[in-house]
Amino acid sequence: xxxxxxxxxxxxxxxxxxxxxxxxxxxxxxRWTSSRIRKNFLDFFVKTNKHVFVxxxxxxxxxxxxLLFTNAGxxxxxxxxxxxxxxxxxxxxxxxxxxxxKCIRVGGKHNDLDDVGYDVYHHTFFEMLGNWSFGDYxxxxxxEMAWTxxxxxxxxxxxxxxxxxxxxxxxxxxxxDEECRDIWLKLGIPSNRIIPFGKEHNFWEMGNFGPCxxxxxxxxxxxxxxxxxxxxxxxxxxxxxxxxxxxISYDRQTDGSLKPLPKHHVDTGMGLERLTAVLxxxxxxxxTDLFQPLLYEISRSCNIPPYQGRIxxxxxxxxxxxxxxxxxxxxxxxxxxxxxxxSHSAGHKLRKIIRRTVYIAxxxxxxxxxxxxxxxxxxxxSLGEAFPELKNNSASVSDVINEEEQHFLGQMEKxxxxxxxxxxxxxxxxxxxxxxxxxxxLYSQFGLPEMLITLLASQNGLTIDHEQYKQLLMKEQELSxxxxxxxxxxxAANRRNSVVLNMQNKGLPATDDVHKxxxxxxxxxxxxxxxxxxxxxxxxxxxxxxxxxxxxECALIMDKTCFxxxxxxxxxxxxxxxxxxxxxxxxxxxxxSGYVFHYGHVSNGTFCxxxxxxxxxxxxxxxxxxxxxxxxxxxxxxxxxxxxxxxLQQGSLVQRDRLRYDFTCRTPLSNTLLQxxxxxxxxxxxxxxxxxxxxxxxxxxxxxPGIVTLPGDIYPxxxxxxxxxxxxYDFV
Numbered sequence: 001x002x003x004x005x006x007x008x009x010x011x012x013x014x015x016x017x018x019x020x021x022x023x024x025x026x027x028x029x030x031r032w033t034s035s036r037i038r039k040n041f042l043d044f045f046v047k048t049n050k051h052v053f054v055x056x057x058x059x060x061x062x063x064x065x066x067l068l069f070t071n072a073g074x075x076x077x078x079x080x081x082x083x084x085x086x087x088x089x090x091x092x093x094x095x096x097x098x099x100x101x102k103c104i105r106v107g108g109k110h111n112d113l114d115d116v117g118y119d120v121y122h123h124t125f126f127e128m129l130g131n132w133s134f135g136d137y138x139x140x141x142x143x144e145m146a147w148t149x150x151x152x153x154x155x156x157x158x159x160x161x162x163x164x165x166x167x168x169x170x171x172x173x174x175x176x177d178e179e180c181r182d183i184w185l186k187l188g189i190p191s192n193r194i195i196p197f198g199k200e201h202n203f204w205e206m207g208n209f210g211p212c213x214x215x216x217x218x219x220x221x222x223x224x225x226x227x228x229x230x231x232x233x234x235x236x237x238x239x240x241x242x243x244x245x246x247x248i249s250y251d252r253q254t255d256g257s258l259k260p261l262p263k264h265h266v267d268t269g270m271g272l273e274r275l276t277a278v279l280x281x282x283x284x285x286x287x288t289d290l291f292q293p294l295l296y297e298i299s300r301s302c303n304i305p306p307y308q309g310r311i312x313x314x315x316x317x318x319x320x321x322x323x324x325x326x327x328x329x330x331x332x333x334x335x336x337x338x339x340x341x342x343s344h345s346a347g348h349k350l351r352k353i354i355r356r357t358v359y360i361a362x363x364x365x366x367x368x369x370x371x372x373x374x375x376x377x378x379x380x381x382s383l384g385e386a387f388p389e390l391k392n393n394s395a396s397v398s399d400v401i402n403e404e405e406q407h408f409l410g411q412m413e414k415x416x417x418x419x420x421x422x423x424x425x426x427x428x429x430x431x432x433x434x435x436x437x438x439x440x441x442l443y444s445q446f447g448l449p450e451m452l453i454t455l456l457a458s459q460n461g462l463t464i465d466h467e468q469y470k471q472l473l474m475k476e477q478e479l480s481x482x483x484x485x486x487x488x489x490x491x492a493a494n495r496r497n498s499v500v501l502n503m504q505n506k507g508l509p510a511t512d513d514v515h516k517x518x519x520x521x522x523x524x525x526x527x528x529x530x531x532x533x534x535x536x537x538x539x540x541x542x543x544x545x546x547x548x549x550x551x552x553e554c555a556l557i558m559d560k561t562c563f564x565x566x567x568x569x570x571x572x573x574x575x576x577x578x579x580x581x582x583x584x585x586x587x588x589x590x591x592x593s594g595y596v597f598h599y600g601h602v603s604n605g606t607f608c609x610x611x612x613x614x615x616x617x618x619x620x621x622x623x624x625x626x627x628x629x630x631x632x633x634x635x636x637x638x639x640x641x642x643x644x645x646x647x648l649q650q651g652s653l654v655q656r657d658r659l660r661y662d663f664t665c666r667t668p669l670s671n672t673l674l675q676x677x678x679x680x681x682x683x684x685x686x687x688x689x690x691x692x693x694x695x696x697x698x699x700x701x702x703x704x705p706g707i708v709t710l711p712g713d714i715y716p717x718x719x720x721x722x723x724x725x726x727x728x729y730d731f732v
Contacts, residue, residue, distance in 0.1 A: 041100070042098060051098040068349060070101065072269060084500050086716060095134055099130060100272065104333070124329075128271060129269070135265060142268065146218060146245060156220070162218075162228040165197075177214045202214055209256075210252055220240055249264050293378050294375060295321055304366070324360065331350065331397075370402055412446065419448075426462065434465065436466065436470075439453050443473075512560035513596055515529075526622070531614070533613055534559045535556055540555075553599075558613065570654040571655050572588050573589055573618065575617040579607065586600045588600070628659040642677055644667045650662040693721075696721045701719060
């Protein structure tokens, strides 16, 4: 298997080099490879315009509960835009940044999945080239840099470019962005190619509230006939959007009003695939070096006619070509970033896409079993230079695809047999309609795609009760319990962000929470001293108030606290905040941008801003959580040592009386392995090892062998390192 895989890599690279060589011998407009375009973009901003290169974040949005996948370059910078970035976070140091971000859009507000294959420019995975200013430059410099890059570096004809700007909105109370229009005029763009649009196209918002602002877009006129004004923003392939430049100037309040931000930011995004097509004088992204090697290999391996690029009624082969070429890129990138096929969230979405791809490959293109994974080396050859994790994880990506394909094909055969049995029963009763619930069972339990269910039913003389089927499908598409929790978490975080901005504007200092670690161990138990503190702010339903009375649910923000906010999988402390004649029951604690929110209710008396108070932690609750938190790390160690080093932690839940450890692992856990894991954890507990806690410079942690980090986490500098049995420097 290893030799076979190495051979695939070698063949792939040779063919891709030949493909690029063909480009180099063509006309000037066809010399642009995707690698060169990406490099020129980053060099322009890093070397010429003093931006910091920030590597692409994972496509899994670990820290943003509102997203399953990273869908834009700005996702990892949201704390900066929201003003909630911790001062110890490396993000806090950025003033100018750029990168090429891996993005996946297969659900939610930005969902391109259903369009893929039926046109030549929508994708489930794409790279977003972007540059950002965090309170540094603004409109003038952003427009000038974009124009210089497109017309001087990439040498696009200026006469084929047109721009849009915000036309203003009476409801928003914002006038037209004439400043932006005048900047484009001064850069030499004729007024007939500077087009105003309303809020639907030229006002960007992060969500229902939070940072937002007008934007300007740069469009490319494929025709060059001067009709761009009529076709811009009409979904016409003749005039396509290249670059969106957002001027983040306002903060959308919870009441819908707009409040000017104290600092202005710039957030830009340009799709690499689309830019590569334009620079190579083609209207199709699939006619570039990002897709052509994949399309060629599909044709060769399946022994089918070459890809023709057709759009229209007779295009089933070409649609299948595009779906496979697109989806294998998304699948490879997602799995390389740690997503595995599963039953919920990102894993569930990945499983459905893999199965859709397998079905199309086998049904339409008559691909041989195991074919899909043979395309992985071509994706790695195309993207591995920019994203090294693809090279590092290519073998495991192929294994995951093969395992999921085998499982799905087996399920599909079982589903077909089940449908045939149901069809025989129905026909014996004179029934010609397949109940929607039966079709739904074939879809949800056996994994049969809807198109296959319809085809098999038709072949057996049955029609489907589509109305009932659609009702069941819509129920599944409604938010699951997990998705509800994610949305609630996102909403709560957004409300805290708004409160944080208000507190920052009032000059309130962040909460001093070092006292949460100031405890001692005496007489076989932990003691957590109370802390004297002052009430700095009170939050009720997302609004700051100065006084709360008995039975009011709210959040208290103190100048200092001994409470542990939910973090690292460990749930928050419980306890009380007391002052003279008043008591506040703390049931949850969350931290946002350095402020600690103590959630609960006033059980007695009245609390006023400025009150001197005493914070008291429930010691039994905290000590129980601490023990289970340590046990979580012991369990992770045991899994990696006994089962496999590829057991990767995906999360955890640490409570007073139990723990849950979320991980991915391709090795099945037998009863024997489970017993060995349990024995090792118990032995480590019985050894009564010392737990060491030290603050270590972030750069020094790279020298600690076997140090465990969570995917998607951004660590402060210095970072707290926990070691069990010996101090961290003894591991080096």
